[in-house]
Amino acid sequence: MEYDVIIAGASFAGLAVAAQLRGKRVLVLDRKPIGTGQTSACGTLVSTLRALQLEEAILQVHDQLVVHTPGRTYVYPMPEPFCTFDYPKLCHLLWEQGDAEFVQVPALGLEGQHVLTPKGAYRGRVIVDASGWRAALGASLRPELVRRDRLNFGLETTLVYQDDGLHFWYDPRGLLPMGVTWVFPIGRFSRIGVGSYLGDTRLIRTLDRFLDDLGLQRDGIHGGYFPYELRDPVVDDLLLVGDAAGQCLALTGEGIRPALFFGTHLGRLIRDALDGNLPLDYVKTQYRELVLARKAGYDLLTRLQRLLPRMPMPVVQSLLALVRQPPILQRAMRRYIRAFALPHPEEYIRHHASRSPYTAGWESGNGAALPPSASFPSHQSEDVRG
């Protein structure tokens, strides 16, 4: 059987694509059952989940972000609330929005329009790689797509610990030279973690020391790599989305909102093409432009991730105090939030009815015009480690 669309990866990005393709012949492949592969603290904006009708998965709402540095704490009231959510529940809610077929099997590579797996080859007209940072399909076509030196790494444990707000600790001379630790509360429990901007995987001792400071002891761990540099989201005819396309943001490590944002838009584009409203080739162009329009923001965060940990603490603290000024905070947060704002379904339908199908609903936030020189990394650029 030939599928209209085959999606490798059934987490945020892959499920967001599938949710937009109800009524089409869609196959989703994942090496694990849906909702069982949580790697993250699952913190995101309430408005993102509301726009996708996923609010039922919310565990706790947070109105403030708190940054702890040695001797000083900075509290940032959020213009829009963040939340922490239940990963399996969110995955199942998103899955139910589509009507795809699911096969639990790893995607190993591509041969033309066939996705190769240990259970045989599956043929699709459109193929999407949403398999996370490894980009299982993209890397099989272009191995240099996945740069090991462009990956952050994080580890977490979930413990009984109650708090309000999303908390980050930044203490380069104490706990971790190039990274942060965090506490993301989820009701009676919290997800407590540590992340390295050098992609260092030896973090268990750091996590234990951090827990020790909080008077806690580790109980299980999860985590993994998350990329901090955009990759080309189109490789030949393959479309990549979420961490597979390097869409996780540097510095903040926020990858869920981009995965849901780009996944939703990519799904809508593919649906338009399958409905005959635009040529399939146009999906590639439009999708690449949607990503490139946000590249300047991505690059800024990558630069900040490299710079901030190298700055003397008093300079970092001055910057943290400056950003707390209400006009600056409001402006910065508004831009950060709008870059991946999803319209509510009714709004989308309204736009869609009145505008060209090629652009409907894509101008959210800072969807700025493409800078003429914007392009994806050549994969030959300098190594930034150390």
Ligand SMILES: Cc1cc2nc3c(=O)[nH]c(=O)nc-3n(C[C@H](O)[C@H](O)[C@H](O)COP(=O)(O)OP(=O)(O)OC[C@H]3O[C@@H](n4cnc5c(N)ncnc54)[C@H](O)[C@@H]3O)c2cc1C
């Ligand atoms: C410790 C940690 C904490 C984090 N906290 C946050 C946070 O609070 N907020 C936030 O926004 N971001 C956070 N992130 C980043 C966020 O988790 C990722 O950016 C996000 O999960 C990306 O979603 P995705 O769907 O692209 O990929 P993933 O969520 O990684 O999903 C990839 C899917 O593909 C499947 N897969 C892998 N290989 C194959 C294959 N060969 N064939 C088929 N399927 C395959 C996997 O099983 C998985 O289901 C965190 C990351 C880490 C590591």
